[in-house]
Amino acid sequence: MKITDVEAIWLQLPVVDERCDGTQDTLIVRVHTDAGIVGVGEVDSSPMVAKAIIEAPLSHAIARGLRQCVLGQNPLDIAVLWERMYQGTIFFGRGGAAQQAISGVDMALWDILGKVLKQPVYRLLGGAFHTKLRAYASNLFGDTPQATYEQARRLVDQGFTAVKFGWGPLGKSEALDLELVRQARAGLGDAVDLMIDAGLAYDASTAIRRARQFAEFNPFWLEEPLHPDDLEGYARLTQASPIRIAAGEQETTLHGFAALLDAGLDVIQPDVARVGGISRAIEIGRLAAQRHRLCVNHSYKTGVSIAASLHFLAALPNASLLEYCVEQSALRQTLTRQRFPVVDGYVAVPQEPGLGVELDEEVVARYRVA
Numbered sequence: 001m002k003i004t005d006v007e008a009i010w011l012q013l014p015v016v017d018e019r020c021d022g023t024q025d026t027l028i029v030r031v032h033t034d035a036g037i038v039g040v041g042e043v044d045s046s047p048m049v050a051k052a053i054i055e056a057p058l059s060h061a062i063a064r065g066l067r068q069c070v071l072g073q074n075p076l077d078i079a080v081l082w083e084r085m086y087q088g089t090i091f092f093g094r095g096g097a098a099q100q101a102i103s104g105v106d107m108a109l110w111d112i113l114g115k116v117l118k119q120p121v122y123r124l125l126g127g128a129f130h131t132k133l134r135a136y137a138s139n140l141f142g143d144t145p146q147a148t149y150e151q152a153r154r155l156v157d158q159g160f161t162a163v164k165f166g167w168g169p170l171g172k173s174e175a176l177d178l179e180l181v182r183q184a185r186a187g188l189g190d191a192v193d194l195m196i197d198a199g200l201a202y203d204a205s206t207a208i209r210r211a212r213q214f215a216e217f218n219p220f221w222l223e224e225p226l227h228p229d230d231l232e233g234y235a236r237l238t239q240a241s242p243i244r245i246a247a248g249e250q251e252t253t254l255h256g257f258a259a260l261l262d263a264g265l266d267v268i269q270p271d272v273a274r275v276g277g278i279s280r281a282i283e284i285g286r287l288a289a290q291r292h293r294l295c296v297n298h299s300y301k302t303g304v305s306i307a308a309s310l311h312f313l314a315a316l317p318n319a320s321l322l323e324y325c326v327e328q329s330a331l332r333q334t335l336t337r338q339r340f341p342v343v344d345g346y347v348a349v350p351q352e353p354g355l356g357v358e359l360d361e362e363v364v365a366r367y368r369v370a
Contacts, residue, residue, distance in 0.1 A: 062090040103276055130313065149183040152186075225245075310340075
């Protein structure tokens, strides 16, 4: 079997607002083979940038597009192809957008392997420690504390047992930060887990102060309060914080996650559409397992990333939670025919061959940019 083509499909809603909502656009990757089997993946990056990285022609030995790296190769040789893509993009890669773009191709290769072997991807990763994951509803803080309270009530009514609020107006003032979190907790009640995503809002000293202040509201974790390169700040924060500290969504490399673990993080959050796909996400998760830390996916994209996240989390002993984006955009809700419903607070791991997802081609055509 040989790879005959790699498609990079840029999808985008008619209007993209300046807010932290990755469901407004995406890059879908389809890997085609001469056996007629097609694999699907997704990239969480700037879609136009990642598309160029996939489609770029040969420049020289270590500067070539990902399509050039894998064309004509056996799609079942996933580790070999991952290394070909990594080596082929060393000149402009070794992380960042290049690693994000590799994610989409890698994901599609695992989809192909599962379809060829007629097995779900998690089984090819060693089997399932979990057949379902507890979903935490992931959304932005409301524009006001009252709006946050009302969002919390709606999500509890939908059956979620854990909810994360993030970004939005958090970080504008101490008084507003505390009131936003107070109203989030009031809306959720005491029985539902609350996660707080600070969205890079603080320096280390402020983050330590907020962690101590937020502790009154019993959050499950405080996420990404610091700049992703502030490893010294994270070391100070994890030592001083009375609550768990989580981070990792901005990181793309294995050594970057090792550095976060060295800094003392309680929870790491690899995004399967950013870190190099399923191949690298499972390595990151196992690295965390060796240190007895939690691994929870970051995902704020479509059903393709949800499916891939479910598979790699299922294969980890140190995973139990699934970030479940509740944005209502058309790409998040309708791109895949599978909807991944939350039942009694949990989402089931797909059992179909490969990733277990099918694109709705009408949705692809409607939002396709190029």
